[in-house]
Amino acid sequence: MKPKVIKTKADCDAALARIDEIFDAKPHTPEGDELELLSTLVELYEDKAFPISLPDPLTAIRFRMEQQGLKPKDLVPYLGSPSKVSEVLAGRRGLSISMIRSLVEGLDIPAEVLLQNPASNLKLLLPFMRGISFPSRRCSNADGLRVLMGPWGKQKK
Secondary structure (H helix, E strand, O other), X not given: OOOOOXXXXXXXXXXXXXXXXXXXXXXXXXXXHHHHHHHHHHHHHHHHHOOOOOOOHHHHHHHHHHHHOOOHHHHHHHHXXXXXXXXXXXXXXXXXXXXXXXXXXXXOOOHHHHOXXXXXXXXXXXXXXXXXXXXXXXEEOOOOOEEEEOHHHOOOO
16 A cells, blocks of 8 residues: 555545554564554544544543542642532532642643633534523623623623
8 A cells, every 4th residue: 555645534444454464564664664654644534534622621620530539528639628629510610720730730630621711612502592591691792602790681781
């Protein structure tokens, strides 16, 4: 197989078949170089064809808790108090910069995951949310999600 940019599933399948054939090639040989090139091309194709988005911060925290067998009380050193832990895990409180620093350093959760703007995920829901009133918020604006605070969902002027 002549190495080329992989654009289709058929191209990917052919490259994977060739990788299986030369999998045990020694490095710095023609087959070893071909193996390295094909592996890189397959990786690029898969990254483009099957992107994996980052988990939201709460999902990442819960996953790390499960991995390390942690209970909510074990997060107190990172989040500050039992009530803050409860609020964060319930989604009622966002993460502060000091919480993020502690989680990055103490639990090794990537900062890029914890620093995500949770509202950015809501952009997909915007067409469905325009004009919906909530008890203390009103969502509107077709250009982006803007939350206006006001009593009983009335828009502030």
